[in-house]
Amino acid sequence: MPNITSAKKRARQSEERRKHNKHFRSSMRTKVKAVVYAIEAGDKEAAVTALKIAIPALDASANKGIIHKNKAARSKSRLNSRIQAM
DSSP states (O other): OOOSHHHHHHHHHHHHHHHHHHHHHHHHHHHHHHHHHHHHHTOHHHHHHHHHHHHHHHHHHHHHTSSOHHHHHHHHHHHHHHHHTO
16 A cells, blocks of 8 residues: 555546546447347347447547557457458
8 A cells, every 4th residue: 555645646546547447448348249249140230230339439448548549440340341241
């Protein structure tokens, strides 16, 4: 446990930031999973609808620094490719 006041504050801030990032990352992953489940079910219309919801979530995560921008681009590309292959 930190003894210096500034270190205590930094620990509090880090914990709050970790919780916020965890929530945002979990939400993003849920939206991506919805696309994957729709693809596996063979429902192209549902997959396209879910992808339209997942893409802004991926972009927002990349802009906030929660995931890398290349990871967001790669995920969007792979999901789109899987939908096009249906």
